[in-house]
Structure formats: C-alpha cells, structure tokens
Amino acid sequence: MATIYQVSERAGVSLATVSRVMNGSAKVGEATRNKVLQAMQELNYRPNSIAQSLASNCSNSVGMLVSEVHGPFFGEMMSGVENELRSVGKHVIIAAGHSDVESEKDAIEFLISRKCDALILHVDAVSDEYLLELNKQTPVVVLNRHVAGMDENCICLNNELGGYLATKAMLDLGHQQIAYISGPLFKLDVRERLAGHKRALQEAGRAFDEGLFVEGDFHEAGGVAAMEQLLKHKQPFSAVVCANDEMACGAMNCARDHQLDIPADVSIMGFDNVIISRYTFPHLSTIDFPAGEMGRMAARWVRKHIYQDDKLKVQNLFEPSLVLRDSVSRR
C-alpha cells in the first residue's frame, strides 16, 4: 500500500502539499495539484484513515447504542443513521445496551474507548444525571428521551400527541368505553402516552376509569395478561388502546381466545407501527413512530455540530400519526 510519502516523492512535491490536495484545505497550484493527483492514480494511493485519525484527533466514527440490535424498531433507527452518515464518509459502530444500567454504561465506555467523535444513544436504564455528565465529556445525542438541560441534544417523539391520537380515533369511531393497556410506568414516554390518552378522554367529556386501565410490560405476553385482566373485571369496553404494538398483538390473541371478534366485538389500537403490525390478523391499526427518520435526524445533528455541516437543520421534535387498518371499526 502506497503512503503519502511515496506519492510526494513521485510527484516531486512535499508531504505537506500532498496532504493539502487530499483535504482541499489550502490553495494549491493547478499544475502541482495535477501532478499529485496523477501520482496518486499511478500508485493507487488510499489514505490511511487510522493515521488520519491519529493526526487530526478525529476518528470519523460515531457510536450508536440501541437497546437491542435486533428488533424492528431499532433496525429502522440504525438504518437511518447508517444511511445518513455513510453518505458523508463517516462510519457507525454499533453496540447493544440491553436496557440494563451496567450494560449500558459498559457499552458507552466501550464506544468512548474507540474514540467515537459522537455518541447516538437510545437508552432507558441510565439516569438523566449520567447523561448530562457524559455529555460534558463527549458529544451525545439522545433518541426518544427528553433530558432536561440538554434539550438541543434530544430527538424526541411527541408521545403525548400519539396517545391522544390513538384514543381520539376510537372516540371518533363512536366508542364510549375505551380500555388502556399501558407500558411500564417508570418510563417517561409511557407516562406521556398515557397523558395523551387522558387528554382525549377529557376533551370528549369522559372520565378516566381506573377499572379500564392496566399497566403492561411492552411484551406480547404482557398484552395477553392485561387483556385477560380486563376481561375478568367484567367492566364493559368496546375498544382497547395499547401503548405498543407487541402488547396489542397479545391483546388481540387473547381476545380471540375468548371468542371475541376483532374488530366487531372489540377494536384494538397499537403504537409504534413496527413491521409486525402489517402482518397481524386483522392488520393492526396503530400510531406511526418515525424511527428511521429520527435516526436520520440524530445523524444529521452529528453532521451539523461535530462535522461542521453548518447549513443543516435539525428537528428535535417529531409528530406521530395515525395509521388506520383493520383492527378497529365503528361502534
């Protein structure tokens, strides 16, 4: 592999000049530039990115931490990030945090040791304080989580609005008794979605009813259990709004096991619009979570603030939207 030194020799110029034409950093005479370019061609020269990183103190890499590398949700996000970043020659190093404090910190530590220029994080275990502290040490952008004090670094979804839209859709369809299967309430976005649900209810002049509320776990089994519980209560309802698609699937399966027809007997709504929602039967109505777009935006944040792509605009808040499919019907 040819080095910059051999190129300079062949072109009959200095190292510095070769470096200049590579980076287009300073003015180089037309003739000189061409000599260098040609020498590069002839030697099939490829810059050594490691050496560049060491000398420039910039690794051209950004670390991305997700809860799980598999999982449709994160796939979309990573895909958005990869796309945006590779188009400008940066690379993304992935790591999984598994929603566990130690594991998340470990992964972040790892990414830092790799000298990432910035970190894109989707974390739910570490504390806000930790993130605030981390952000002093290395640039961080946080996905789907608002951390007070680093607002500019957060790319969020308006979860409250999502919760609102979901329930509002049911109300608009004429449903009066709407059950709600929530996610784990220690998560902020879960509480926001719930708040949206309550706002829709209130706007319609209906009271929030504890008897129609269950806290789930975001997994399918949790959806089954929650539905089971709702059914056992014998408090009537014609619609169920779930805080994510997995639980909605569980709820549908459970309802079916109880000989209930969907959507004739009960309408079901999910949240996230992950790929599986298009494959359920009946196809699940849900709230679209633009994970890919948000990932892309996180990458854009990095481009703008770390790689000085100043003209770029970043959007910190995204809006969810309603996706109506077959799991809901008019009451």
Next chain:
Amino acid sequence: MATIYQVSERAGVSLATVSRVMNGSAKVGEATRNKVLQAMQELNYRPNSIAQSLASNCSNSVGMLVSEVHGPFFGEMMSGVENELRSVGKHVIIAAGHSDVESEKDAIEFLISRKCDALILHVDAVSDEYLLELNKQTPVVVLNRHVAGMDENCICLNNELGGYLATKAMLDLGHQQIAYISGPLFKLDVRERLAGHKRALQEAGRAFDEGLFVEGDFHEAGGVAAMEQLLKHKQPFSAVVCANDEMACGAMNCARDHQLDIPADVSIMGFDNVIISRYTFPHLSTIDFPAGEMGRMAARWVRKHIYQDDKLKVQNLFEPSLVLRDSVSRR
C-alpha cells in the same frame, strides 16, 4: 487525557515497559508492573485505540455488511456478531448493501478504507469471482452463501434440508397435493430449498408438478400474487410450502380473501422463522433459520483466524429445524 508517556514518567520506567504491561506481551518484573499499574490508576489512564491501531497495524474492528440494516433477519445476525465481538473488545462497523452490485461494492470499499481487520458479508449481488478476489486482499467470511474455493470462509445453512423438512412435514400430515412458492431462482439458496422440496416429494413417490409451482420474489406482495395464481389454475392442493415467511404471510392473506380457512382448507408453511411468524394469525409454521447463531459463528471465525483465538472451533454448516405452529393441520 493521560498518555503512555506520562504514565511512564510517573512510574519511573520507560515507555516500552508501560506498553509491555498493557499488552502482557513480555516478562515484566512484579515490582515494576505494580508501579506501572498504580501510575495508570492514579492518572486514570486509557489507552488510545487509534494510536494502538496505527502502531500495531491492527484496527480491532471488523466490518459487517448486510443487505438491509432493518429487517428481522439481519438484526439477528448483527446481534450475534456484535455480542461475540464486543466480548473480546473488538468493534463492528455496519454497512448496508441493498442487494445491489454497485452498492455492495461501494460498501465493501468503504469498510476496507476503514481498515477493518476482517469483513463479514451477507451479500447477494456481487459475484463469486469478486469475493474470491476480495478474499486475497482482506480476510472475508461469507454468510449464507457457499463460494467454491473459499469453503472454510463460508458459514452456511443446509437449505436443501430445510426445503426437505418443510415438504416432508406436509407429507407426514397426509397432504397429497403440495404447492410450492419459491423465491427468485437466480439465488443459490432458493434453488437449494427447492431441491429439498423435490427430494421430499420423490421420497414419498410423488412427482414434482409444474402446475403447483410458482416463482415469487420473497416479498409479501409476491406471496399474494403467487397464491392468486395457484388458485386461478384450479389445480387442487391442500398445502402450500413457501420459501420464506413474508411470502407465506402474503399467501395466507390471499387465501383468507378467497374465503379459505387456514389450516382447515389449506395448510401453509414458511421458511426463516423471523419474528413476524409468531405474530401472524394463525401463527405460522416454518423452518427455523438460526441467523443469530450463524452471525455469532462468523464472528468466532474472525476471532479464531484473525485474532489468533486458536482453540475456538468454527462450524461451517448449520441445520435448519421444523417449527410447527397453527398454520398447518392434518389432512
């Protein structure tokens, strides 16, 4: 950030010695080692991985190319790779090839420019010759594709067996007329799966019937179209074996649109066991593709051959297995 130089100064030893204790490379006196370790502690020293890479000519990174970063299948694979590699301090750089020749070559070029120590590839557009040539230049391990001439570098699934198991299961359930919806025949694994299907038929003394065969595209819409075609032909069948889960979903949806009950009227089998197969209704029977395990094994190959983890064993061929769920029934 402290450097090795400051550590050496503080410990009152030379640079070289510090380096030695970091790498455990050569014998270092107990006392000296402790002095160094302590100095590191006190300075909160973290080695600069970029500098290490430059000096050692080893980037400790491996590139992973998948068709799409999203998509459950690749998620599992990447997850396996990430897990295995991070546990030994290596990092994985991801890129997407989008099943397009130029795009795949681009991504590989990109990964090489990042000085990856090895490449783990899931590609379907580039040719065998290209891969062979590439492998001379940089270590490559190929996932789910057998390239003659670099057998040791391929981690494959016994697709033929998978195809066999799928059809065999239908035969065992008493089905006589079994339709087959294939993937794009230009892909090797597709032809292998088909070969397995034929073998099962033959063993049962049944002839392969062109009228019950359709070439699909691996997507849901293709599954719908294929099923539509089968139904139009009016040639009777009681079971459909599909070359992947997406098409199986399409086939199920289409059948349902034609008022056919699954599995009472027609049994359906998929292939891959991606996450969606657990969410369809009825739950899809399928052939398990251990994508995560295979990704992990690819990573192990790299550990063994590139990072000299000699005792590791690598398994080049994986066996698929039958997963029976609700979409099939006895005839």
Next chain:
DNA sequence: TTGAAAGCGGTACCAC
C-alpha cells in the same frame, strides 16, 4: 527484565 529510539502514516503550523 528494562530502556532507547525508530517508525506507523498522516496533519498542521511556521517559514519562505
């Protein structure tokens, strides 16, 4: 066992 020093392949500042 330990130290000195020559790289690894670039970047960037300072002269000219």
Next chain:
DNA sequence: GTGGTACCGCTTTCAA
C-alpha cells in the same frame, strides 16, 4: 503556493 518539520500516542526491534 510550497516546503520543512514537529508532533499524534503507541508498538516493536535492538541493545544493554
């Protein structure tokens, strides 16, 4: 505009 050169932080002979 171009060249000289001191780093960037670590690895790895080669001697001692």
